[in-house]
Amino acid sequence: MSRDVSHDLALMSLTGIAQAIAERRCSSREVTQACLDRIADWQPVINAFIAIEPDEALAAADAADAALARGNTQGRLHGVPLAHKDMYYEAGKVATCGSRIRRDFIATTTATALRRIKDEGTVRLGTLQMAEFALGPTGHNSHFGAVRNPWNVNHVTGGSSSGSGAAVAARLSFAALGSDTGGSIRGPANFCGVTGLKTTVGRVSRAGAMPLSQSLDTVGPLARSVEDCALLLGLIAGHDPEDPTTTARPVPDYLAATRQPIAGLRIGVPQSYYVDDLDPEVARVLEATVAVLTGEGARIVKVDLPDQSQLSAACQLVLAVEAASFHKRWLIERPQDYGPQILMRLQNGLAIPGVTYLEALRWRGPALAAHLAAVEGVDAVIAPVAPFAAPTLAESDVGNAPGAEAVIQRLTRFTRPINYLGLPSLSIPAGFTRQGLPVGVQLIGRPFDEAMILRIGAGFQRTTDVHTRLPALP
Amino acid sequence: MTRPSAKEIKAIADVAGVPVNAEEAERIAASIGPAFDGFAKIAGTLPFELEPATFTAVQASAAGGKATP
Numbered sequence: 001m002s003r004d005v006s007h008d009l010a011l012m013s014l015t016g017i018a019q020a021i022a023e024r025r026c027s028s029r030e031v032t033q034a035c036l037d038r039i040a041d042w043q044p045v046i047n048a049f050i051a052i053e054p055d056e057a058l059a060a061a062d063a064a065d066a067a068l069a070r071g072n073t074q075g076r077l078h079g080v081p082l083a084h085k086d087m088y089y090e091a092g093k094v095a096t097c098g099s100r101i102r103r104d105f106i107a108t109t110t111a112t113a114l115r116r117i118k119d120e121g122t123v124r125l126g127t128l129q130m131a132e133f134a135l136g137p138t139g140h141n142s143h144f145g146a147v148r149n150p151w152n153v154n155h156v157t158g159g160s161s162s163g164s165g166a167a168v169a170a171r172l173s174f175a176a177l178g179s180d181t182g183g184s185i186r187g188p189a190n191f192c193g194v195t196g197l198k199t200t201v202g203r204v205s206r207a208g209a210m211p212l213s214q215s216l217d218t219v220g221p222l223a224r225s226v227e228d229c230a231l232l233l234g235l236i237a238g239h240d241p242e243d244p245t246t247t248a249r250p251v252p253d254y255l256a257a258t259r260q261p262i263a264g265l266r267i268g269v270p271q272s273y274y275v276d277d278l279d280p281e282v283a284r285v286l287e288a289t290v291a292v293l294t295g296e297g298a299r300i301v302k303v304d305l306p307d308q309s310q311l312s313a314a315c316q317l318v319l320a321v322e323a324a325s326f327h328k329r330w331l332i333e334r335p336q337d338y339g340p341q342i343l344m345r346l347q348n349g350l351a352i353p354g355v356t357y358l359e360a361l362r363w364r365g366p367a368l369a370a371h372l373a374a375v376e377g378v379d380a381v382i383a384p385v386a387p388f389a390a391p392t393l394a395e396s397d398v399g400n401a402p403g404a405e406a407v408i409q410r411l412t413r414f415t416r417p418i419n420y421l422g423l424p425s426l427s428i429p430a431g432f433t434r435q436g437l438p439v440g441v442q443l444i445g446r447p448f449d450e451a452m453i454l455r456i457g458a459g460f461q462r463t464t465d466v467h468t469r470l471p472a473l474p
Numbered sequence: 475m476t477r478p479s480a481k482e483i484k485a486i487a488d489v490a491g492v493p494v495n496a497e498e499a500e501r502i503a504a505s506i507g508p509a510f511d512g513f514a515k516i517a518g519t520l521p522f523e524l525e526p527a528t529f530t531a532v533q534a535s536a537a538g539g540k541a542t543p
Binding site: 200201202247249309310312313314316317320324328331332344345347348350351352353356358359360361362363364365366368369372400402404405406409422446447448449 | 478482483486487490491492494498501502503504505506508509510511512513515516517518520524525526527528529530531532533534536537
């Protein structure tokens, strides 16, 4: 197989390549080699991977091909090569969590979400970059270097799932797990032009995933399309005895949902906060997206949401305290091993009294109730993911300088309120700036109604081609 | 509710067992201060019986299910 044809395999969707391997139109080795070839080309440019495991990947691909030749298929992703954010523990493998502190940490268990994907027969390519301990929205990492945006390497990817966003955008992995505590899936999906799903708190097990904030952490996929996200969510969702916070409610057929029409659905457009101080190019893309959805028969309604800045503040208080609590031992024993920005942000949690923290948690129920009342009769809310496209590496490399927190908060301004409310939210690529940087929108759903936002997102992707466009290797 | 000063933060961090120096305390005060400001209207206003678990109950109710996972 020529390298050009091989590269074409790497450009297929997750659902498409899984089907192609299952039907033996191509081998797992060919697909895995195609991904490794692209990784060899792109990694020096964008730094999306922490570890690349070509020999192990090809051996696993050969084993998958041999099993298929014997008529044995392990599952729906048999022989598909994938890589994930380096915070999902896999027994016997290093999980650095993007940190110096865990640079040599070898996991003794496997994360439930990762195991559920692996059980479908995937091949491990390596591990993906991330913000140190998943606490950073830019894509900078003082230990492993910044991840660069495949659409323009002078710009960041967003974080904390920086490697996941970049690797999926550059077609190095067909999809990747990320995590979203304050915007860490939606941010990189938005800045890198891929589809990313933040799930409802309780929908996907967090067992074996590095913790940051037990109240806010969520696990979800980044992929090349809504359909691919739906496939992965169907695999990883559902109750897990190892994570008692997961719901026992049934897992819907998310792929079937993506095939439903969107005509007649009601989509809410906020009248404040999410439309304030928008870069004109982001505003233009949002408006165009609404027009496409309208053209598909969706009904657009104005919604007046409760004060989102209060939700955002409450999110910060909860996240800061819970993160500081997880890290307290290392804050005492190894403060010098943190990057300056994460050390500063972890120290923030030390300054918040216990009563204030608990008030922020106690308010969560009434805040969610108020939100649901405001969106009564609405199937989803549409909003930008960030007020601007991906900033440059230089302007976002703020470390712990005065004003750093303000930069961070501006990047996550439109995502944090949704984390506080625990709602599902789907980031879909929706357009580009004149400079060629991707711009996305998020579709915010009701609790446990990922099916609805996947349905709307798929409706948008059926009639547009933004999600199919590829960045060129510089 | 008012945002804590750097001096207060230094004292709180000491009590928490993770001392910070004066410069770090200043940085923390500037960094987390806006979150205190943003939450000020809520702090001290919540009903007596309200528990954090109310969130799970509201979430489940909205999704048409029971409060327990």
